[in-house]
Amino acid sequence: MKSIKFSSDQLYQKEFVSELKKRVNAYFRENHLSIKGDYRMIIKAIIMLSLYLIPFIYILVFQPSGLFSILLVILMGIGEAGIGMSVMHDAAHGAFSTKKWVNSFFASTMFLLGSNTFNWKIQHNLLHHTFTNIYGYDQDIESKATLRLCEHAPLKKIHRYQYLYAFFFYGFMTLAKLFTDVGQLIDFNRRGITEKQGHVPVREIAKLILTKLIYFFILIGLPLLLTNFYWYEIILGFSLLHFTAGMIMSTIFQMAHVVEGAKQPLPDSQGKIPNEWEVHQLQTTSDFARNNRFLNWYVGGLNFQIEHHLFSNTCHIHYPKIASIVEKAASEFGLEYNLKSTFTKAFISHVKRLKTLGQH
Numbered sequence: 001m002k003s004i005k006f007s008s009d010q011l012y013q014k015e016f017v018s019e020l021k022k023r024v025n026a027y028f029r030e031n032h033l034s035i036k037g038d039y040r041m042i043i044k045a046i047i048m049l050s051l052y053l054i055p056f057i058y059i060l061v062f063q064p065s066g067l068f069s070i071l072l073v074i075l076m077g078i079g080e081a082g083i084g085m086s087v088m089h090d091a092a093h094g095a096f097s098t099k100k101w102v103n104s105f106f107a108s109t110m111f112l113l114g115s116n117t118f119n120w121k122i123q124h125n126l127l128h129h130t131f132t133n134i135y136g137y138d139q140d141i142e143s144k145a146t147l148r149l150c151e152h153a154p155l156k157k158i159h160r161y162q163y164l165y166a167f168f169f170y171g172f173m174t175l176a177k178l179f180t181d182v183g184q185l186i187d188f189n190r191r192g193i194t195e196k197q198g199h200v201p202v203r204e205i206a207k208l209i210l211t212k213l214i215y216f217f218i219l220i221g222l223p224l225l226l227t228n229f230y231w232y233e234i235i236l237g238f239s240l241l242h243f244t245a246g247m248i249m250s251t252i253f254q255m256a257h258v259v260e261g262a263k264q265p266l267p268d269s270q271g272k273i274p275n276e277w278e279v280h281q282l283q284t285t286s287d288f289a290r291n292n293r294f295l296n297w298y299v300g301g302l303n304f305q306i307e308h309h310l311f312s313n314t315c316h317i318h319y320p321k322i323a324s325i326v327e328k329a330a331s332e333f334g335l336e337y338n339l340k341s342t343f344t345k346a347f348i349s350h351v352k353r354l355k356t357l358g359q360h
Contacts, residue, residue: 003271004130004131004134004137004267004271004272004273005270005271005272005273006272006273006275006276006277006280007272007273007274007275007276008274008275008276008279009274012333012334013275013276013279013333014276015333016276016278016279016329016330016333016335017276017278017279019329019333020278020310020325020326020329023325023329024311024322024325024326027321027322027325028318033318034098035095035311035313035314035315035318036095036096036097036098036314036315037090037095037096037097037315037317038315038317040317041087041090041096041097041315041317044086044087044297045083045087045106045109047082048079048082048083048086048087049079049083049087049109049112050079051075051076051078051079051082052076052079052080052082052083052112053079055072055073055075055076055079056072056076056219058072059072059073059223059227059237060222060223060226060227063227063228063229069237070237070240073237073240073241073244074240074241074244076241076244077240077241077242077243077244077245077248078244078245078248080112080113080174080241080242080244080245081244081245081248081249082298082300083109083112083113084110084113084174084245084249085248085249085252085298085299085300085302086297086298086299086300086301086302086316087106087109087300088106088107088109088110088113088117088120089300089302089316090106090300090315090316091103091104091105091106091107091109092107092110092117092120092121092124092125093125093312093313094313095312095313095314095315095316096315107121111211111214111215113174113177113245114174114177114178114212114215114216114219114242115174115177115178115181116181116185116207116208116211118185118194118197118199118204118207118208119181119184119185119188119208121197122188122193122194122197123139123140123184124140125312126193126197127139128140129309129312132257132280132281132284132285132309133150133257133262133263133264133265133284133285134264134265134266134267134273135150135152135153135264135266136152140253140257141153141257141258141264144169145169145172146158146159146162146165146169147159147162147166147169148162148357148358149254149258149357150264150357151264151357151360152264152266155358155360159357159358159359160358160359161358162354162355162357162358163351163352163354163355163358166354167247167251170246170247170250170251170254171242171243171244171246171247171250172242172243172246173245173246173247173249173250174242174245174246174249175239175242175243175246176246178212178215178242181208181212182205182208182209182212185204185205185208186205189201189204189205219238219241220234220235220238223237251347251350252299252302252303253302254350255286255288255303255340255346255347255349255350256285256286256287256288256302256303256305257284257285257286257305258350258353258354258357259286259288259338259340259346259349259350259353260349260352260353261286261336261338261349262283262284262285262286262338262353263283263284264284265280265283265284278310279335281306281309281310282306282310282330282335282336282337282338283336283338284309285305285306285308285309285338286305286306286338286339286340286346287303287304287305287306287307287323287337287338287339287340288303288339288340288341288342288343288345288346289303289340289341289342289343289346290303290304290320290323290339290341291341292342292343295343296319296320300316301316301317301319301320302316303343303346304316304319304320304323306323306326306337306338307319307322307323307326310326327339
């Protein structure tokens with residue numbers, strides 16, 4: 001993979017970057033705030049982990065039947081999505097806490113989703129955040145199954161109706177990663193990315209397989225050993241858990257990048273994007289529903305995607321305050337700030353973008 005250089009000949013872009021950093025730094029300095037999380041993140045982590053673990057323990061101990069057991073599994077899925085979006089995500093970026101071991105501990109909650117923290121850090125922190133919405137570099141916009149998420153990807157007839165069926169396939173995100181993580185890590189090893197990150201490829205493969213086996217034993221093996229549920233009921237419950245979490249997380253993630261106004265640029269023949277990296281982030285991300293307090297809390301600030309991409313080492317609890325700083329600076333320098341004012345508007349925009357990508 002060729003490297004990409006972000007650079008603009010426009011002086012105003014460099015001035016914007018400098019002024020934005022100065023203003024955001026001044027906000028934290030003047031208010032005597034750390035850019036990391038505080039007690040609110042601990043409270044949130046306890047709530048999200050409880051939503052996931054308490055229903056599971058209840059199922060193992062009391063073996064509820066019928067609709068109640070289904071509701072408990074769905075609640076687990078809601079908790080799993082919450083862990084992924086607003087606990088693991090910040091911790092994997094080193095933003096959960098000022099203490100490295102705390103970040104490492106909560107980043108490891110990725111294993112509760114059945115996935116791998118190391119894979120996530122490469123795919124998300126390294127590739128997605130560096131090469132946002134650039135086809136061939138950002139794996140988040142690669143075509144998946146019957147979905148076309150980028151205008152530069154091959155267009156097929158089946159994509160024509162993806163705006164109708166996309167959300168069903170979103171439900172398979174975490175379930176798919178249970179099995180694609182291995183192939184993804186092998187690819188990272190082959191490309192030398194694992195070694196460049198200071199890790200031993202064989203060791204990472206062994207850790208990945210071991211954690212997968214432990215995960216399957218706990219989520220499927222324990223119910224088989226400790227409850228009277230039939231094996232197919234356990235498999236169905238396991239699938240519903242992941243479908244719920246996958247549907248929530250995929251929808252939120254896609255509404256931040258695959259919407260109207262979010263560009264998908266390609267580098268030129270010299271591997272250059274003619275914008276400063278920070279301006280590129282403005283052009284390829286979108287905020288939505290910033291005034292929805294519950295959404296801000298539950299999705300871990302992923303609806304403040306512009307701020308997250310510009311300041312990914314800053315905890316999401318600060319995004320509502322710095323968003324106005326970023327928006328004002330962008331306006332002053334004549335840069336577009338992509339904001340969908342409500343969840344509904346962002347959702348409709350995503351559907352429209354899916355429709356366009358499926359037909360052109």
